[in-house]
Amino acid sequence: MLLHQLAHEQRTFWRSREAAIFIFIFPLLLYTLLGSVYSDEIEFGGVEVASADVLLAGLFGYGAANTAFGGLAIILVSRREVGILKRLRSTPLPPATYIAAVLLSTLVIFALQAVALVLLGRFVFDASAPANWLGFAGAVVLGVACFAGLGVGAASLIRSAEGVSAVVNVVLLPMAFLSGSFGPREDFPGVLDVIADVLPLTYFLDIVNSIYLEGESLFANPKALAIVAAWGAAGLAIALTRFSWMPRER
Amino acid sequence: MSDAIVAHELRKTYDGVEALRGVSFEVRSGEVFGLLGPNGAGKTTTVEILEGYRNRDSGEVSVLGHDPATAPRALRERIGVVLQHSEFTPNLTVREVHRLFAGYYEHPRDVDDVIQLVGLEEKRDARVKTLSGGQKRRLDLGVALVGDPDLVFLDEPTTGFDPTARRAAWDLIRALRSLGKTILLTTHYLDEAQQLADRVAVIRAGRIVSLGTPAELIGDARNAEIRFRRDGEQVVVTTEDPTRTMHELTSDALASGRELEHLEVRRPTLEDVYLELVGGEDDVADENAE
Numbered sequence: 122m123l124l125h126q127l128a129h130e131q132r133t134f135w136r137s138r139e140a141a142i143f144i145f146i147f148p149l150l151l152y153t154l155l156g157s158v159y160s161d162e163i164e165f166g167g168v169e170v171a172s173a174d175v176l177l178a179g180l181f182g183y184g185a186a187n188t189a190f191g192g193l194a195i196i197l198v199s200r201r202e203v204g205i206l207k208r209l210r211s212t213p214l215p216p217a218t219y220i221a222a223v224l225l226s227t228l229v230i231f232a233l234q235a236v237a238l239v240l241l242g243r244f245v246f247d248a249s250a251p252a253n254w255l256g257f258a259g260a261v262v263l264g265v266a267c268f269a270g271l272g273v274g275a276a277s278l279i280r281s282a283e284g285v286s287a288v289v290n291v292v293l294l295p296m297a298f299l300s301g302s303f304g305p306r307e308d309f310p311g312v313l314d315v316i317a318d319v320l321p322l323t324y325f326l327d328i329v330n331s332i333y334l335e336g337e338s339l340f341a342n343p344k345a346l347a348i349v350a351a352w353g354a355a356g357l358a359i360a361l362t363r364f365s366w367m368p369r370e371r
Numbered sequence: 372m373s374d375a376i377v378a379h380e381l382r383k384t385y386d387g388v389e390a391l392r393g394v395s396f397e398v399r400s401g402e403v404f405g406l407l408g409p410n411g412a413g414k415t416t417t418v419e420i421l422e423g424y425r426n427r428d429s430g431e432v433s434v435l436g437h438d439p440a441t442a443p444r445a446l447r448e449r450i451g452v453v454l455q456h457s458e459f460t461p462n463l464t465v466r467e468v469h470r471l472f473a474g475y476y477e478h479p480r481d482v483d484d485v486i487q488l489v490g491l492e493e494k495r496d497a498r499v500k501t502l503s504g505g506q507k508r509r510l511d512l513g514v515a516l517v518g519d520p521d522l523v524f525l526d527e528p529t530t531g532f533d534p535t536a537r538r539a540a541w542d543l544i545r546a547l548r549s550l551g552k553t554i555l556l557t558t559h560y561l562d563e564a565q566q567l568a569d570r571v572a573v574i575r576a577g578r579i580v581s582l583g584t585p586a587e588l589i590g591d592a593r594n595a596e597i598r599f600r601r602d603g604e605q606v607v608v609t610t611e612d613p614t615r616t617m618h619e620l621t622s623d624a625l626a627s628g629r630e631l632e633h634l635e636v637r638r639p640t641l642e643d644v645y646l647e648l649v650g651g652e653d654d655v656a657d658e659n660a661e
Contacts, residue, residue, distance in 0.1 A: 125474040136462040204457030211422055211452040212518070213444045214475040367424065368456070 122214065126222035127229075134230060144192045145234055148184035149241060152176060155303060156246040163305055170334065173246035175305060178333045181238055182326040183293075183302035185264030188231040191289040193272030194279065196223070202282040206366040216366075220273075228265045235261050252336030259339035260329050263346075267321055267353035274356030277363035296322050321352035374433075375400045375522050375553040376421060381430035383416055390416045392577035393430070400521075403544065403554045405568030407561070409649050413577045414557050415455075415526070421555070422452055422524055435522055448477060451515030455526040458507070461500035465491050465510055468499060469517050476518035489513040489543065505536040512543065522553045529563060541566055561642035571641070575649050585641050595638055599631040 134140050159172040200206050209219060235257075242248030251257040275292075279285045297303060299313055300322035306314065317323045324345035331337040340346060376398035383391040391413045398404040408414045419425040420432060423439035423446070432439060437446040459468050469486060473479035486492055489509040494502060502510060508528065515523055525544070529537045544567055547554060558564055564571050565585045573581040573588075581588055595613035597620065599606055610616040613636060624631050 122474065125471075129471050132467070133460050133462065204454050205459065207424070208452065208454060208457050208514075210424065210442075211447060211450065212472060212475040213447045213477070215444070 123218050123222055123225075126214070126219060127225050130222055130226035131229065134226065140192070140196075144188050145230060145237075148180050148187060148234060149237055151183070151303070152180045152238060152241060153245070155180070156242075159304065160246075164307065171248065173242055173248035174334060175330075176303075177238060177242040177246075177248045178329045179297075179302040179304070179326060181235060181260075181329055181333070182264065182300065182322050183297040184234050184238065185231060185261070185325065186268045186293055186297065186322055188234060189227050189265045189268035190272040190275065191293050192230070193223070193227055193269055194275040194289050195285050197273065197276035198279050198285040199282045201276070201366065202368050204368055207368060210366045224265070224269055227269055228262065231265050232258075232261050249334070251333050253332050253338065256332035256337065256339045260325075260332055263328070263339065263349065264325055267325065267349045270353030270356035270360070271321070272356070273364065274359035277360045277365070280369055296320050299323070300326055302326065321349050324348045373399055375435060376404075376555065377431070377433045378417070378421065379431040381417065381420060381432065382428045383413075383420065383425070384428055389577055391420075391427075391430075394574065394577070394579055395430075396572050396579055396582060398553060398555055399570075400553050401548070401551055402569040403548050403556060403567050405564035405571040406555065406557045406574060407564055407571060407645060408574035412574045412649070414574055417574065418524060418526060418555065418557055422450070423447075448518065449521045451518060451520035451523040453508075453511050453515045453523070453525045453528055455530070457511060459499045459510065459514070462498055464496050464498055465502070465513075466495045468510060469513055472514045473517045478519060479517055480519040482517065485513050485517050488516065488546070490539065505532055508532070508540070509543075512540075516547070520552065522555070523547060525554060525556045527558055528556070530559065537563070561640065561645050565641040573645060573648050580648050581644075588644050589639055589641060595636055597634075597636050599634040601629075601632070 134144075155176050156173055159176065161172055162169040163172045163175050164170075197206070210216070239248075239251065243250060275288070276285075279288055299306070299309075299317040300320050301317070302322065306317060309317070327345045328339065328342055328349065331341050332339060374397045376396075378397070379395050381391050381394040382389070394413065394417055396404075406414050406417065416425065420427050421434055421439055423434075423442040426440050435446060435449050437443050439446060463471070465486060466482060469482045473482050483492075483495075486495055489512050491506060491509055491513060494506060499507070499510065512525075512528065515525075528544070529540045532540060541563070544554065544556070556564070556568060568585060570582065570584050571588060572579050594609050594611055597608045597610065597613065597617060599620075608616060608620070617636065620631065
């Protein structure tokens with residue numbers, strides 16, 4: 122039944138042009154744009170690094186947040202509001218199986234996106250291949266886990282299908298900018314650094330950079346890992362107390 | 372087992388408002404049971420408790436021998452639910468939606484049989500977003516039937532239908548009944564209940580105020596209405612003794628050589644009985660808004 126639902130989730134995703142463009146294509150498009158603008162080396166953490174590499178890691182982080190946080194929040198809220206979730210609750214499909222299928226589907230989408238980003242980087246912008254493939258795969262799972270937790274948490278708090286895209290973008294784009302997804306944050310004013318220092322994407326990018334550029338393992342930075350995990354857990358905690366399958370009362 | 376649903380003294384309070392104040396009724400296996408009532412009377416709350424969406428504050432409920440509050444999977448295998456407002460993923464085809472739901476059940480019906488039963492065979496490969504409103508409701512019903520349920524909940528299944536589509540839906544509900552399904556139907560349309568339901572319960576302000584076959588409910592109201600026109604004015608005489616009243620009226624008219632124009636005698640319909648029971652509380656504006 123899990124595979125049945127997973128197949129359905131994948132079919133639904135790829136058939137919906139809006140989702141496929143907004144979720145899957147958008148980070149690749151941003152990489153293409155930014156990669157064309159910044160073609161030199163960038164000073165990053167005191168050393169000169171190819172900008173294509175820095176941007177690849179940054180957009181990998183943005184992609185994780187966009188796919189898992191944005192994508193999930195939008196899917197769950199819109200399905201709840203039109204009664205799809207309510208309808209499902211009257212069938213024998215166990216809720217845990219449903220949620221597992223939705224999460225796995227998100228993981229599949231982001232894994233494909235990560236591969237597409239790396240290929241785009243390698244063949245168009247001459248970026249490096251990940252120095253630690255196993256760690257890189259671990260980062261895909263970690264990113265989806267953390268931001269999916271936040272996505273489900275956000276879906277529990279946002280009540281209207283109209284509001285969800287707005288909320289998602291208002292959260293997502295500034296977060297990605299502040300965390301350094303779209304370029305290094307070396308020249309940011311202090312106040313922005315203070316905000317960035319609490320955002321999950323900042324720490325997720327630290328982990329991705331250390332894996333991708335330095336070949337470190339997923340567990341090389343326990344502090345960052347703990348903060349990322351804590352954000353995911355906080356989202357999950359909100360979901361466990363607040364998530365509803367029922368649409369708003371009409 | 373002779374009762375598909377037993378509800379006893381159901382109570383439910385939301386934010387200090389008593390939505391249900393002791394609702395009791397039974398639905399027999401194989402019957403079409405109509406639940407009628409104005410908006411806010413407690414219809415939806417009652418049905419949602421039976422479907423397992425809401426928990427009661429007190430009272431006893433048994434649906435096919437299970438307590439819906441614990442929503443056991445064994446129960447969900449055997450019920451089909453058509454919600455008042457629900458949609459499906461717009462980019463799937465009719466057949467894909469049916470197959471998706473069929474995959475949730477241990478013993479689903481054949482998907483193509485169900486599609487044919489609800490009359491969507493010509494739209495089998497059409498995407499959901501291209502269906503008309505009536506076709507979407509039929510899809511809804513097909514999805515509720517794909518698990519081959521013993522008990523089907525239909526929440527206002529023909530709201531917004533044109534008269535032809537309503538007749539078709541009624542035929543379909545009769546067909547379900549002849550398959551031996553038990554059906555709990557909520558509706559705003561009294562003629563629908565009169566046409567389809569074996570028994571009807573009228574719910575008002577959280578209580579069942581009347582329960583019986585449509586004929587019994589109408590029979591309880593003895594009054595007949597005699598209408599005619601006199602000097603261009605409409606005259607309505609309500610009487611508990613229509614034979615005598617009619618005789619008196621026609622004798623007088625004959626004696627004075629006048630014609631009782633547009634003369635008719637009307638037995639009350641379920642609608643008249645219903646309006647009397649709910650005391651004109653029905654929120655007509657709200658109904659139309661739906």
